[in-house]
Amino acid sequence: MKQFKVQSFVLVLIAFTLGFSEFLIVGILDDLSKQFGVSVATVGYLVTIFAMVYAISTPFITLLIGKYNLFWSLMVLMGIFTLGNTLSLVAQSFVFLVISRIITALVSGVAISIALSFVGYISPMARQGWLLSWVFSGFSIASVLGVPLGTWISTNFGWRISFLTIIGISVITMGLILLSLPRGFKQKGSSIGGQLALLKDHRIQIGMFLPMFNLAAIYVFYTYLRPIITTQLHFSTGMLTILLFVFGLANIIGNQTSGKLTEGPGLKAMPKVYVTQFILLVALPFSFNYSWLGAFLLMMLIISMPLLNSPIQIHFLQVAEKDYPQSIVLASSLNSIFSNFGIALGSATGGVMVSHFGMISVGPGGAVYTLMTFCLVVWLNHLNQKLAPQSL
Incomplete structure (x- = not known):
C-alpha cells in the first residue's frame, strides 16, 4: 500500500511538473516582452504554439514509441523535457525561446499519456478513478500554485530562475520515477497500423x-x-x-x-x-x-x-x-x-x-x-x- 501511495505521488508530480512548464508563460509574459523587445501579444503566441505542437505531435510520437518499454520511454521523454526547459533558461533571442518551447511541447503530451497509462498498470480498478482524478489535479495545482510561484520568482529574481526552478523539479521527478515506478511496463507490441x-x-x-x-x-x-x-x-x-x-x-x-x-x-x-x-x-x-x-x-x-x-x-x-x-x-x-x-x-x-x-x-x-x-x-x-x- 505504501508503494502504491509513493507511485501515485510520483504520477501526480509528473503532471504538476508538465503543467508548471506549460502554464508558466502566462505569468511571465511581461518579463519576456521586456527581455526580448517584442510585444506582449507576440509573447502570447508561445501559448498558442505550445498547445498546437502538443496536440499535433502527441499522437505521432505515441505511435512511434508504442512498441518500446514505457518506463524507459518516460525517462527519455522527461530528459528531453528537462533539456527543453534548459534551452529556455539560456535563450538569448525570442526565436531561440520559441524553438525551446517547441521541444518542450513535443514531449509533454506523450509524457503525460504514459503517466496516465501507468495508472491502469499500478492501481486496481477500484482505485483508478481516484488516481486519475489526482493526476489531472496535478495540472490544476500547477495552475493554482505553480504559476503564482513562477511569477513571483520571475518578478523578484528574473524569469530565468523560474525556468531553473522547473528544471530542478524535473530532475527530482526523474529521480523519483527511477526509484519508484515499475520498469517492466510495456504494451502489447504492434505495428503502427495495429495501434491505429x-x-x-x-x-x-x-x-x-x-x-x-x-x-x-x-x-x-x-x-x-x-x-x-x-x-x-x-x-x-x-x-x-x-x-x-x-x-x-x-x-x-x-x-x-x-x-x-x-x-x-x-x-x-x-x-x-x-x-x-x-x-x-x-x-x-x-x-x-x-x-x-x-x-x-x-x-x-x-x-x-x-x-x-x-x-x-x-x-x-x-x-x-x-x-x-x-x-x-x-x-x-x-x-x-x-x-x-x-x-x-x-x-x-x-x-x-x-x-x-x-x-x-x-x-x-x-x-x-x-x-x-x-x-x-x-x-x-x-x-x-x-x-x-x-x-x-
Whole structure:
C-alpha cells in the first residue's frame, strides 16, 4: 500500500511538473516582452504554439514509441523535457525561446499519456478513478500554485530562475520515477497500423470529440476570464487575484469530483452536467450587472470543466485494455490531445464572438458547444449500453 501511495505521488508530480512548464508563460509574459523587445501579444503566441505542437505531435510520437518499454520511454521523454526547459533558461533571442518551447511541447503530451497509462498498470480498478482524478489535479495545482510561484520568482529574481526552478523539479521527478515506478511496463507490441485500429472503434470516435467540445464550450468565456471579472463584473484588481485563486481551487474540486463519478455513474452522469452547464452559460450575460452572482456562475462553470476527465479517461482505457491492448498509450493520449484542440477552438470562437458581438456573447456562444457535447455523450452512453454484453 505504501508503494502504491509513493507511485501515485510520483504520477501526480509528473503532471504538476508538465503543467508548471506549460502554464508558466502566462505569468511571465511581461518579463519576456521586456527581455526580448517584442510585444506582449507576440509573447502570447508561445501559448498558442505550445498547445498546437502538443496536440499535433502527441499522437505521432505515441505511435512511434508504442512498441518500446514505457518506463524507459518516460525517462527519455522527461530528459528531453528537462533539456527543453534548459534551452529556455539560456535563450538569448525570442526565436531561440520559441524553438525551446517547441521541444518542450513535443514531449509533454506523450509524457503525460504514459503517466496516465501507468495508472491502469499500478492501481486496481477500484482505485483508478481516484488516481486519475489526482493526476489531472496535478495540472490544476500547477495552475493554482505553480504559476503564482513562477511569477513571483520571475518578478523578484528574473524569469530565468523560474525556468531553473522547473528544471530542478524535473530532475527530482526523474529521480523519483527511477526509484519508484515499475520498469517492466510495456504494451502489447504492434505495428503502427495495429495501434491505429483503436480509432476505428465507434466508442472511441465519439468519445474523443467529447473533451474537445467540452473545453471549447468553457474556453469561449474562460479566455476572457480576467476582463469579465474586472470590466463586466466590476471587481477590483486586488479582488481579481483572490477570485482567480478561488477559481483555481474550484478546478481542483471539479477534478476530485470527476474521480468520484467514476466510482458511481461515470459517463451516465454527464448529460445532467451538460444540461446544468448549458443553463449556466445562457444565464451568464444576465449576471454581468450582479457581481457576486456572476462570480458564483463562473465558479460553478469552472467546477464543471474537468468533470469529464476521469470518466472519459476510464472509458478510453477500458476499451483499449479489453479490445485493443496494443493501443493503451494512444488511448491514454486522446483526452489531452483533443482537450488542446478544444482550447484552441474555444479561444478562437471567443475571439470572433467578442469582436462581433461583445463580451456579453461569450456565454451563449459556449452554450452551443455544450449542446453538442450533450448530444455526443448521450449517443456514447447509448452505444456503450448497446454493446455492453459483447464488450464493456
